[in-house]
């Protein structure tokens with residue numbers, strides 16, 4: 062599989078502080094990758110090194126086998142960064158035409174207008190008069206002006222209302238269907254889960270996890286079996302016995318009541334299901350489940366906090 066980007070042992074040090082720490086990964090052609098991580102994890106710094114806007118302190122970044130600073134590379138990439146800066150004195154359609162003129166094979170103006178979803182009234186507005194959401198839509202269209210092969214979106218849906226968000230992800234799906242390679246950062250985990258084939262989870266300048274959304278969720282969270290137990294009377298003994306028996310099953314890490322349901326956390330849901338029947342536990346409405354991406358994320362941050370406390374105590 063062809064790699065559009067190769068990041069090898071890249072670090073970035075700002076004023077003696079390592080904010081990206083020996084990071085390596087490749088981006089295959091046609092993939093859609095979400096870059097996730099808490100504030101300050103190094104996501105934007107990695108993206109800006111990939112775009113050639115910052116130089117790595119160590120390591121190498123190659124896009125299409127070359128430095129991202131090469132003009133022939135720049136022509137093949139499009140980026141929508143967090144601050145969409147526009148030339149204020151120009152009207153929206155003039156900005157679009159100007160940016161198209163930078164590229165040898167630009168996208169047609171009609172396509173760009175369709176992508177941005179601008180009305181003729183909006184096209185004739187001066188760019189500085191656009192709302193925050195409209196500026197983002199313009200930024201999206203400008204990122205596509207050169208009909209690029211590789212697209213970067215840094216927190217693309219911040220400030221967009223729900224319909225605009227939906228429209229944005231529909232366009233991303235279309236671009237992915239056309240075979241474009243897409244890398245985006247976001248704080249909206251559901252968006253990453255829905256839109257990306259792969260998640261690169263950053264924490265403290267390092268890659269904490271790399272895989273499909275399902276792989277990351279199953280690696281970082283546990284499976285569970287939950288049910289409602291209908292005991293006769295108020296006898297607490299069967300409850301205690303059930304907890305004891307469940308916790309004794311290999312792979313089970315917890316058995317507790319949550320919001321009226323018993324939840325057994327386990328590596329293997331089959332053995333728990335078998336035990337429910339074997340022990341004659343009066344279970345109904347049995348559900349098996351897997352943690353979600355936000356559970357995985359929360360777990361990672363909780364571990365961090367525990368590490369910090371351990372160091373400071």
Ligand SMILES: Nc1ncnc2c1ncn2[C@@H]1O[C@H](COP(=O)(O)OP(=O)(O)OP(=O)(O)O)[C@@H](O)[C@H]1O
Pocket residue numbers: 075076080098099100101102103104105106107
């Ligand atoms: N120009 C700079 N000079 C000094 N430190 C910087 C600079 N740019 C970023 N940093 C620091 O590098 C670290 C990583 O920042 P970065 O913006 O890459 O994180 P991020 O994961 O994108 O965060 P967020 O989710 O908040 O956007 C932070 O601690 C930030 O303060």
